[in-house]
Amino acid sequence: MSVSISSMSSTAARALCLALGLLAAPFSAAHSLAMPSSFAPLVHEVSPTIVGISVMESAGMQPLDAPLPPQLSGSSLANRRRAPAPAAQIEAAGSGFIVSASGLIVTNNHVVGNASDIIVTLNDGRRLPGRVIGTDQLTDLAVIKIDAGTKLPYVSWGNSAQVQVGDWILAAGNPFALGNSFTAGIVSARGRDIGDGPFDHFLQLDAPINPGNSGGPDFDMTGRVVGINTAIVSPSGGSVGIGFAIPSDTARGIIDRLISHGSIPRGWLGISVGNLASGGPGVAVTGVQPHGPAAQAGLVTNDIVLAVNGRTVNDSNDLIRAIAAVSPGQRLRLKVDQDGRSFGVNVVVGRRPAELGD
Numbered sequence: 001m002s003v004s005i006s007s008m009s010s011t012a013a014r015a016l017c018l019a020l021g022l023l024a025a026p027f028s029a030a031h032s033l034a035m036p037s038s039f040a041p042l043v044h045e046v047s048p049t050i051v052g053i054s055v056m057e058s059a060g061m062q063p064l065d066a067p068l069p070p071q072l073s074g075s076s077l078a079n080r081r082r083a084p085a086p087a088a089q090i091e092a093a094g095s096g097f098i099v100s101a102s103g104l105i106v107t108n109n110h111v112v113g114n115a116s117d118i119i120v121t122l123n124d125g126r127r128l129p130g131r132v133i134g135t136d137q138l139t140d141l142a143v144i145k146i147d148a149g150t151k152l153p154y155v156s157w158g159n160s161a162q163v164q165v166g167d168w169i170l171a172a173g174n175p176f177a178l179g180n181s182f183t184a185g186i187v188s189a190r191g192r193d194i195g196d197g198p199f200d201h202f203l204q205l206d207a208p209i210n211p212g213n214s215g216g217p218d219f220d221m222t223g224r225v226v227g228i229n230t231a232i233v234s235p236s237g238g239s240v241g242i243g244f245a246i247p248s249d250t251a252r253g254i255i256d257r258l259i260s261h262g263s264i265p266r267g268w269l270g271i272s273v274g275n276l277a278s279g280g281p282g283v284a285v286t287g288v289q290p291h292g293p294a295a296q297a298g299l300v301t302n303d304i305v306l307a308v309n310g311r312t313v314n315d316s317n318d319l320i321r322a323i324a325a326v327s328p329g330q331r332l333r334l335k336v337d338q339d340g341r342s343f344g345v346n347v348v349v350g351r352r353p354a355e356l357g358d
Helices: 040-049 248-261 316-324
Strands: 004-007 021-023 050-058 089-098 104-107 115-121 127-136 141-146 168-173 181-192 202-205 217-220 224-234 243-247 271-275 283-288 304-308 331-338 341-348
Touching (some): 040 050, 050 104, 089 115, 104 248, 127 248, 141 248, 168 224, 202 224, 224 248, 243 248, 283 316, 304 316
Antiparallel strands (some): 004 224, 021 168, 050 115, 089 104, 115 127, 127 141, 168 181, 181 202, 224 243, 271 283, 283 304, 304 331
């Protein structure tokens, strides 16, 4: 039996299972919190902010029974079902949560990125058409909007940097298109890299996550969103208690830019990098593109980048994320070691080429 890491991207053909999570405050002298006797008060508080999402997308996307790449196993978390022939469309279900009274909703890119039609089901049973405001494939985040005609309840954001391993989470979403459901668990680990790309930096959760929960949020015990579910590890495509969520501190910046611009123009320096054999901190420059931003700033092959804007760089993904978070045209301050000499240099960031992903 093979075990796969499955992301929430429908185009990745991986098993995806997501849920809405509740993270408890740390168990400390200042915050002595016993296991709650019931999550009912919190469920009552956050339920109105959770939505189910149904979409129709091209049948060319990964259907449930299509073979997966040999290194992967499982089924799509988006809960896809074949449409009757000859319709070349597949119905899929996912989750989301309301982030503004005007009807802005956060979900996953793989849920709505290729949708031809979007229907959002509110907690009160209303079904409303949705439209895409912006998507980001690299982080699997998307923003859609509905027009409800009334002000809607919406979530508050929490600080994922304060989340500790062992904190409680409450997970909610739309598993198997059944409607709002909730599960609870703890934060199992922080900063997980599952090998999906440079933007991996997930919270690992043990709350049960199942197909259809894609895009659901993770709440701490104050009812604030600290994560957005994006992937699971599973031998079968169902929950085995290993799920991954995008930290809220990462998601919020992406979501704000999607709302403002509809896409994420990312920064680029024109260098290839690799981790140091010593394990860092710092990242080795293994190549410099002629006439690129880094070359113009004087960086050369075998330089070591130690910090970006005063923050230590621990590995290559750390550096890539720091660069990509900056808009083209802005300046970065790099601390560089070149032939044993440490110095600072300002670099005007370019735009990440399309072939590297938007």
